[in-house]
Amino acid sequence: MSQVVRVNTASPYDVAVGHGVVAGLGEAVGGAAKVAILHPKVLRERAAELAAGLDAEVTLIQLPKGEKAKTTRVLDGCWQVLADEGFTRSDAVVGLGGGATTDLAGFVAGTWLRGVRYVSVPTTLLAMVDAAVGGKTGINLKAGKNLVGAFWEPKAVLADLDFLTSLPVDDLRGGLAEMAKHGFIADERTLELFETAPDALLRAGSDELTEAVVRSMEVKASVVSGDLRERTSVGDAVGRELLNYGHTLAHAIERRERYTMPHGHAVSIGSQFAALLSANLGHADAAFVERHRSVFGGVGLPLTYEAGVWDELRATMNLDKKSRGGSLRFVLLDDVARPFIAEAPDEGVLADTYDQLTR
Ligand SMILES: NC(=O)c1ccc[n+]([C@@H]2O[C@H](COP(=O)([O-])OP(=O)(O)OC[C@H]3O[C@@H](n4cnc5c(N)ncnc54)[C@H](O)[C@@H]3O)[C@@H](O)[C@H]2O)c1
Ligand SMILES: O=C(O)C(=O)C[C@@H](O)[C@H](O)[C@H](O)COP(=O)(O)O
Numbered sequence: 001m002s003q004v005v006r007v008n009t010a011s012p013y014d015v016a017v018g019h020g021v022v023a024g025l026g027e028a029v030g031g032a033a034k035v036a037i038l039h040p041k042v043l044r045e046r047a048a049e050l051a052a053g054l055d056a057e058v059t060l061i062q063l064p065k066g067e068k069a070k071t072t073r074v075l076d077g078c079w080q081v082l083a084d085e086g087f088t089r090s091d092a093v094v095g096l097g098g099g100a101t102t103d104l105a106g107f108v109a110g111t112w113l114r115g116v117r118y119v120s121v122p123t124t125l126l127a128m129v130d131a132a133v134g135g136k137t138g139i140n141l142k143a144g145k146n147l148v149g150a151f152w153e154p155k156a157v158l159a160d161l162d163f164l165t166s167l168p169v170d171d172l173r174g175g176l177a178e179m180a181k182h183g184f185i186a187d188e189r190t191l192e193l194f195e196t197a198p199d200a201l202l203r204a205g206s207d208e209l210t211e212a213v214v215r216s217m218e219v220k221a222s223v224v225s226g227d228l229r230e231r232t233s234v235g236d237a238v239g240r241e242l243l244n245y246g247h248t249l250a251h252a253i254e255r256r257e258r259y260t261m262p263h264g265h266a267v268s269i270g271s272q273f274a275a276l277l278s279a280n281l282g283h284a285d286a287a288f289v290e291r292h293r294s295v296f297g298g299v300g301l302p303l304t305y306e307a308g309v310w311d312e313l314r315a316t317m318n319l320d321k322k323s324r325g326g327s328l329r330f331v332l333l334d335d336v337a338r339p340f341i342a343e344a345p346d347e348g349v350l351a352d353t354y355d356q357l358t359r
């Protein structure tokens with residue numbers, strides 16, 4: 001079984017999803033004479049197998065694990081390798097790994113010679129449904145998450161579900177957090193799957209997980225097709241910022257944790273905060289807040305965070321990309337698929353909402 005989800009931006013591309021779709025890598029690199037495959041250590045054997053199957057001179061670049069790949073030092077190291085190997089504008093970069101790998105690899109591709117062909121091969125659930133699709137690439141700084149980056153779209157995304165069989169269950173959970181987010185922002189059926197089959201969603205290879213993955217990719221593809229560069233949120237007409245639901249607090253927590261908390265886990269906590277804030281601003285009702293707890297909590301994701309650290313988190317949020325001038329902006333929901341932007345919410349309400357989250 002394999003399916004294709006189309007991303008309809010100015011440079012359209014396909015996301016192939018199914019078992020064995022990584023076999024399409026040769027075609028996706030489009031006749032490049034040199035190909036660099038960036039991958040974490042855990043995928044070194046798969047990277048070597050894929051390299052052997054390509055009709056190109058392949059350079060394997062092993063990256064540090066997880067967020068440690070998204071640094072200026074690693075980025076500089078990758079540029080040096082491409083320079084040493086003589087990569088030109090007709091060559092290609094492949095990101096084989098989770099979202100940390102695809103964020104870094106996409107940025108390497110987008111910046112080398114001001115941009116070369118990029119192919120994304122996501123190998124975690126989170127990367128398949130979110131990070132590998134949509135062209136956001138970048139790295140973290142000590143000052144904050146994803147503060148440096150660029151929009152650089154892949155020529156193709158190959159989401160091979162076979163990779164999920166080796167993924168630890170906690171990494172599956174991280175992907176489920178972004179999928180639950182996609183459910184709340186746009187897709188009631190996804191939420192039903194979380195509510196009726198949470199155990200099946202935690203099992204690589206289940207029909208329920210495959211259905212939810214494809215639905216999630218469709219949500220992501222549809223939003224980025226309408227607003228690739230995150231420019232159109234005005235008043236209640238919310239563009240790509242919709243995909244940032246739960247991320248304002250999540251990114252501040254990740255920074256506070258020095259990027260050791262998995263992104264999806266932070267998104268789960270941040271989404272609880274977003275639901276509570278919406279209720280406290282008089283929008284969502286108590287049942288909607290409770291639905292967040294049961295959907296994210298039902299697959300074992302965290303729902304609360306430490307008391308007494310609001311001031312630090314709040315200061316980090318000033319650099320959130322949705323902020324304008326000194327004002328915070330939050331993407332919130334009245335209900336499923338009913339978004340609005342909360343501009344500069346009252347600071348007292350924000351602090352009280354955080355207090356509720358810590359209980
Ligand atoms: N660009 C975007 O639109 C976007 C969207 C969502 C998240 N992100 C970013 O994605 C990152 C999180 O991605 P993630 O959750 O995939 O984390 P990750 O990339 O750190 O991967 C999690 C772990 O799984 C390992 N791994 C990868 N594939 C494996 C496999 N098939 N089997 C066993 N282990 C495997 C990795 O080496 C890592 O240790 C964050 O940096 C986040 O900011 C980006
Ligand atoms: O694709 C998007 O747009 C998103 O916001 C998806 C998020 O899940 C993702 O974590 C993204 O990297 C956040 O982007 P940022 O612009 O807030 O750094």
Ligand SMILES: [Zn+2]
Binds near residue numbers: 130263
């Ligand atoms: Zn995210």
